[in-house]
Amino acid sequence: MNSDVQQVTNFFNTKRLRLSIILVIFGLAYIGASIGLGFQTQSLLNVQAGIAWLIHNFIPNEASQGYWNEIIQQLFRTFIVAVASTTCAAVVSLFLAIIGAQTLTPAITVSWVIRCLSSLLRNIPIVAWAMILLFSFKQNDLTGFLALFFMTLGFLTRAFMETIEDFGTEKIQALQATGATYLQVIFQGLLPEIAVALMTWILYMIENNVRDATLVGLLTGTGIGFIFNLYFKSLRYGAAGLVVLSVIILVVAVELISNLIGRLLS
Amino acid sequence: MIKPENQISIPTRQPAGPRLSIPLRFRDRRRVTILMTLIVLAYITLATLPTMIPSHFKLGTALTSFAENIKIMFWQPHLANTTFITLLGALGQSILLAFLTTLIGSVLAFFFALASTRRLAPTYLVLGIQSLMAVIRAIPTVLWVLIYSVVFGLGANAAVVGITFHSVAYLTKVYADSMDELSPGIIETMQAMGLKKSAIIRQAIIPYMMPSYLSWTFIRFEINFADAIAVGAAAGAGGIGYQLFMSSSFYFNFHEVGVMVYMILAFALVLEIISYRLRTATN
Amino acid sequence: MLTVKHLAKSYDGEKKSLTDVSFSVQPGEVTVIIGPSGAGKTTILRSINQLIRDDDGEILFDNTDIRQLNRAQLRQARCRIGMIFQNYNLIEPLTAIENVLHGCLGTKSNLAGIFSIYRNREKEEALKLLEKVGLAEFAYQQCRNLSGGQKQRVGIARALMQQPKIILCDEPIASLDPKSTITVMDILRDLATNDGISVLINLHQVDIARSYADHVIGINNGQVVFDDRIQALSDTAIASIYQKDANSEGSVVHEF
Numbered sequence: 001m002n003s004d005v006q007q008v009t010n011f012f013n014t015k016r017l018r019l020s021i022i023l024v025i026f027g028l029a030y031i032g033a034s035i036g037l038g039f040q041t042q043s044l045l046n047v048q049a050g051i052a053w054l055i056h057n058f059i060p061n062e063a064s065q066g067y068w069n070e071i072i073q074q075l076f077r078t079f080i081v082a083v084a085s086t087t088c089a090a091v092v093s094l095f096l097a098i099i100g101a102q103t104l105t106p107a108i109t110v111s112w113v114i115r116c117l118s119s120l121l122r123n124i125p126i127v128a129w130a131m132i133l134l135f136s137f138k139q140n141d142l143t144g145f146l147a148l149f150f151m152t153l154g155f156l157t158r159a160f161m162e163t164i165e166d167f168g169t170e171k172i173q174a175l176q177a178t179g180a181t182y183l184q185v186i187f188q189g190l191l192p193e194i195a196v197a198l199m200t201w202i203l204y205m206i207e208n209n210v211r212d213a214t215l216v217g218l219l220t221g222t223g224i225g226f227i228f229n230l231y232f233k234s235l236r237y238g239a240a241g242l243v244v245l246s247v248i249i250l251v252v253a254v255e256l257i258s259n260l261i262g263r264l265l266s
Numbered sequence: 267m268i269k270p271e272n273q274i275s276i277p278t279r280q281p282a283g284p285r286l287s288i289p290l291r292f293r294d295r296r297r298v299t300i301l302m303t304l305i306v307l308a309y310i311t312l313a314t315l316p317t318m319i320p321s322h323f324k325l326g327t328a329l330t331s332f333a334e335n336i337k338i339m340f341w342q343p344h345l346a347n348t349t350f351i352t353l354l355g356a357l358g359q360s361i362l363l364a365f366l367t368t369l370i371g372s373v374l375a376f377f378f379a380l381a382s383t384r385r386l387a388p389t390y391l392v393l394g395i396q397s398l399m400a401v402i403r404a405i406p407t408v409l410w411v412l413i414y415s416v417v418f419g420l421g422a423n424a425a426v427v428g429i430t431f432h433s434v435a436y437l438t439k440v441y442a443d444s445m446d447e448l449s450p451g452i453i454e455t456m457q458a459m460g461l462k463k464s465a466i467i468r469q470a471i472i473p474y475m476m477p478s479y480l481s482w483t484f485i486r487f488e489i490n491f492a493d494a495i496a497v498g499a500a501a502g503a504g505g506i507g508y509q510l511f512m513s514s515s516f517y518f519n520f521h522e523v524g525v526m527v528y529m530i531l532a533f534a535l536v537l538e539i540i541s542y543r544l545r546t547a548t549n
Numbered sequence: 550m551l552t553v554k555h556l557a558k559s560y561d562g563e564k565k566s567l568t569d570v571s572f573s574v575q576p577g578e579v580t581v582i583i584g585p586s587g588a589g590k591t592t593i594l595r596s597i598n599q600l601i602r603d604d605d606g607e608i609l610f611d612n613t614d615i616r617q618l619n620r621a622q623l624r625q626a627r628c629r630i631g632m633i634f635q636n637y638n639l640i641e642p643l644t645a646i647e648n649v650l651h652g653c654l655g656t657k658s659n660l661a662g663i664f665s666i667y668r669n670r671e672k673e674e675a676l677k678l679l680e681k682v683g684l685a686e687f688a689y690q691q692c693r694n695l696s697g698g699q700k701q702r703v704g705i706a707r708a709l710m711q712q713p714k715i716i717l718c719d720e721p722i723a724s725l726d727p728k729s730t731i732t733v734m735d736i737l738r739d740l741a742t743n744d745g746i747s748v749l750i751n752l753h754q755v756d757i758a759r760s761y762a763d764h765v766i767g768i769n770n771g772q773v774v775f776d777d778r779i780q781a782l783s784d785t786a787i788a789s790i791y792q793k794d795a796n797s798e799g800s801v802v803h804e805f
Contacts, residue, residue, distance in 0.1 A: 179655025
């Protein structure tokens with residue numbers, strides 16, 4: 001009896017010890033990283049200072065009302081760039097994912113090439129994309145579009161490929177057993193079954209790209225990111241606040257619409 | 267339950283003449299939604315794509331120059347204005363930034379998630395916190411960092427706080443979502459035994475959540491690494507992103523950009539291997 | 550009708566999954582393959598329409614060896630071989646009638662398959678088949694909303710849409726409740742008796758085999774150990790089929 005109790009106690013002690021060690025390691029890592037970066041923990045406690053500053057300075061004033069026209073126009077361009085890049089990337093990704101998915105690929109080498117390509121596209125930082133494209137395509141919407149397109153292409157190809165592989169081989173075989181061709185299997189079997197999942201990914205990506213479009217705009221001097229930078233650097237904080245407000249409204253609106261579509265799809 | 271149809275019914279009634287058209291399906295909501303969404307997306311894309319191309323734009327020239335730069339980047343990487351050691355240090359800084367913000371973010375987000383899961387918290391709290399997080403999420407990370415760099419001055423403090431903001435908002439949502447997936451029966455059972463909330467969290471929620479908690483946190487680390495680079499470039503917050511920005515927009519040296527991209531890809535490869543290991547280990 | 554000769558298959562190149570399996574199936578009969586889990590029942594069935602490529606042997610269907618066919622010819626042959634599965638493998642978001650119509654894709658062009666273009670004759674046929682399996686009023690239900698037994702009956706209608714000479718059934722009732730089991734087995738029995746279709750079924754349950762089969766093939770460890778009329782299936786024969794084999798580790802019989 002006694003040894004049984006001992007065993008249970010030991011079990012809990014080992015567990016506790018392991019947890020403590022992990023916590024200590026993370027604690028040390030936190031301190032190490034803070035020192036390495038020169039980050040002061042107390043600034044976390046000053047977060048409210050930022051919020052207060054934000055509220056104080058970013059309140060749009062009389063003067064900033066005059067910027068509405070420009071902001072709305074740029075916001076709209078940004079939104080369109082995000083949607084167009086996602087849609088175009090989705091079309092190409094779907095094709096790549098179908099011939100790249102291990103369950104449907106014509107050859108396993110094709111699958112590996114597409115896998116590597118998507119990984120490469122995804123992991124090249126968007127800053128690098130934006131800068132290279134800026135150099136060749138100059139300062140315009142096309143640059144932002146292409147930068148988002150390449151990133152999204154990498155991301156969606158991977159996501160679609162995993163969705164298709166989750167679909168499994170059984171159902172594909174069931175259709176092949178009726179004598180259906182490759183294209184028939186894809187259009188009658190695969191696509192109806194994964195349409196909802198694909199749609200969800202596309203909507204998520206649009207949401208994400210609206211945010212990233214701001215970043216790309218900042219780097220390439222286009223769209224909403226550019227005018228934020230312009231107002232911010234020239235200390236026109238009221239107008240910059242208006243930009244932030246408009247971005248919030250746009251992103252939340254896109255999120256609400258995509259939630260609504262998600263509910264209709266479930 | 268299935269209907270009790272024990273014997274098959276051979277059709278006795280004759281079809282009333284040849285039907286001209288038999289529909290394959292009735293209108294169903296899912297299909298209509300997908301179709302409508304696709305039409306809207308296609309319309310926006312097709313209508314606006316041409317307007318994106320500026321007038322007097324030579325697509326050919328741009329493409330050639332783009333291909334040329336890609337070639338320089340990937341085939342002729344070498345350094346000119348900086349040393350490899352400097353870059354390694356900068357990469358390390360970006361990694362530390364990503365690590366620190368993920369760590370702070372995941373701890374804070376865990377508590378926010380507990381306060382905003384439908385399994386534990388009252389509705390007003392759930393709605394309140396989730397809306398607040400949605401607003402925070404809506405502001406791009408770069409803007410947060412820029413705003414805080416005015417308050418704290420340019421540097422690590424602004425970068426950490428700015429990226430953490432976004433991390434907390436993101437992780438709160440995904441943690442709360444995975445807690446919501448927990449079956450209410452489990453918590454009811456614990457409550458029926460008279461357990462306190464703290465005990466339910468420790469004994470039921472944490473064990474169930476741990477795998478998804480880890481995988482989401484890791485995903486956020488990958489995002490934060492990308493954000494750390496972006497913020498370094500766009501808000502001058504240091505790290506490899508800043509170096510990248512300098513080489514590409516100040517020196518116009520794509521050979522150097524190539525080196526940095528290779529370094530970043532190498533680290534991304536390490537992350538992919540780890541995430542692959544994590545996925546296969548948990549299965 | 551269908552004759553299988555000296556079929557052999559190994560998945561990893563060493564351990565044989567099938568060694569020299571031969572049997573034949575007569576038109577209008579229900580043939581049941583029984584045997585312990587992992588004996589190779591599924592491999593046999595899937596070799597017949599070449600969903601699994603076997604290593605060696607001959608599969609004569611209508612006097613042509615299926616193994617020698619090229620891709621297009623194989624698809625032609627598959628058109629006349631229906632198949633139903635344990636997991637039904639229907640396309641769940643589509644309606645029952647759409648799933649049934651998938652049965653005639655083999656005879657149609659790519660374009661027709663892509664845009665779901667079916668002739669009225671085919672649509673009527675599909676409705677008739679749904680009526681035949683007792684699901685006429687479910688034609689426009691999405692398959693995800695159907696019960697397991699109903700899904701399996703849609704699967705049967707899909708197979709019948711191919712106008713098959715033979716239907717292969719891979720554990721058709723393993724996921725079903727007793728009532729649906731009887732419905733599904735009655736339909737399969739009727740197809741053999743009244744429509745003259747050969748039905749080849751993988752089964753776990755010996756008692757079901759007894760009440761529905763004409764002919765039984767017993768498989769153990771990749772080999773045929775019993776091949777006779779159902780009347781000859783004695784208790785000792787069953788015991789020998791389910792005998793634990795010394796070579797295959799862990800082949801515990803846990804059937805119900």
